[in-house]
Amino acid sequence: MKHNFIFWICICLFTSFSLLAQDELKIGVRFLANDKIAPVNVNQDKYIKNVSDLVDIMRREFKDIPADQKVALVVVCHKVGNPTLEFYSRPKVSGDREQRFLKEVNNLKFENTKFVDFPLVLSANVVDSLMHDEFKEIVFPLERARTEYEKADLVKKYELNKAWAANEVLPVLSAFQVIVDDKFAGVKNFGTLVSKTNFNEPQNVYSLTSANNDYWRAVLEMSVGNQMIPVTKIFAYVSQGEFDHALKYLEVVQIFSNPKTNANDYLDELAWRLRLFNKQLGQEIGKGITEHDKGNYKKAIAAYDLVLKNYPNSAWALYEKYFSQNALDLKEGKVKTEDREDWDKAKVNIYKSNPLYSMDVRAGNAREGYLLFRRQEVSSLFKDKAERLKDIYQYADIALDLGIYDFAAQLFWYSYTYSKGENEKALKKFLYCLEKLGTREAKENFKFDHAAEFKKIEEEKDKEMKESIIYKSFAK
Secondary structure, eight states, X not given: OOXXXXXXXXXXXXXXXXXXXXXXXXXXXXXXXXGGGHHHHSOHHHHHHHHHHHHHHHHHHXXXXXXXXXXXXXXXXXXXXXXXXXXXXXXXXXXXHHHHHHHHHXXXXXXXXXXXXXEEEEEESOXXXXXXHHOTTOOOHHHHHHHHHHHOOXXXXXXXXXXXXXXXXXXXXXXXXXXXXXXXHHHHHHHHHHHTSOTTSOOOHHHHTTTOHHHHHHHHHSOTTOXXXXXXXXXXXXXXXXXXXXHXXXXXXXXXXXXXXXXXXXXXXXXXXXXXXXXXXXXXXXXXXHHHHXXXXXXXXXXXXXXXXHOTTOHHHHHHHHHHHHXXXXXXXXXXXTXXXXXXXXXXXXXXXXXXXXXXXXXXXXXXXXXXXXHHHGGGSSSOGGGHHHHHHHHHHHHHHTTOHHHHHHHHHHHHHHTTTOOHHHHHHHHXXXXXXXXXXXXXXXXSOHHHXXXXXXXXXXXXXXXXXXXXXXXX
């Protein structure tokens, strides 16, 4: 039976804690980061030995301190170099004792981490829940990072998110994928690809994921609730500064993510980060909207240009810029109301940033009118939690109509798996989307006449469109 990292820490330190009780020195150990990533981030046996040695040093050095003497040591292990140490005491211990203690700790041969910093706090005579009451000056590493992010401007938040995804999250997620059993070849192959990709450089996320047979095989191989594969896709988009695109996946993947999984912890953190980012983004875009409403179109455009300089992939800012530029051009007589050319150019980048952006401006024929209507229908979904699975299917169907086959495929797979395999339409549409993506290996796992069923899907979708009210209204 496998046990988690904290279990083995407790077992290995049990003897020490028992002895400590005899000395009446109360020592506590708390990990300040996600211990669930320990299996890939540290050599667990060596790290546990390090922690045990730390406890022994603290016991020897402070065994004679009174019960009201409080001591704490924050230790942050890094990928390279010695750990960072921060020592606190109240009342203040003598300088000689502090230096002697820190020298002995520094003499330990601490293991470096493999991917990300791993912090812990070791304390004596301190109730863990009262740590900040005893030492108000302590700022734990994760708290410091969150404060830095909260105070950052839009440009800094943008860079922090990209770096976090590229240098911390993706290496950890791929490390878990490459160690799976060989029978899960999709997961292993996809994880290997991610681990070898430099996400600090420009990458085509679509090619790495949506157009990759191993990605879709991995989606099928993961257990229900473990969203590590689509979460990896989300963070690949984040690493490239494509937050709008990532958010569309995030909103759906969170619904089906098991809170106990490693991937879910990263989803929660990303949701918090993007919430702050988009709040600040909205304030900046709002400045342009205010100028537009006053008729100051040039000032509005300048405001949007500044936003896009800081965050180039904002579908909202791109749309508002088009809207103000079009208003200015109409005012100056450069274009006519019925002109489509400027919108046709603008929507390429808008929909690249957010393929499911709800706004469409021009419909030149019945099909375009139908797709405009379908795009706007997304806003009517997810009003009732009891209808959520039904809405997922509808959302997937809209994405299918819009030709966003990768997003549609992910949602059709959720619809199929969470309906306990009863939704055969969702399965066939899932495989149809993979066919359109050019990733055809998965369909070999499902035995039916693929060509006939795919043709049937196309005929049904064409019929739905042509029988819709909006389509008929154009045809008159």
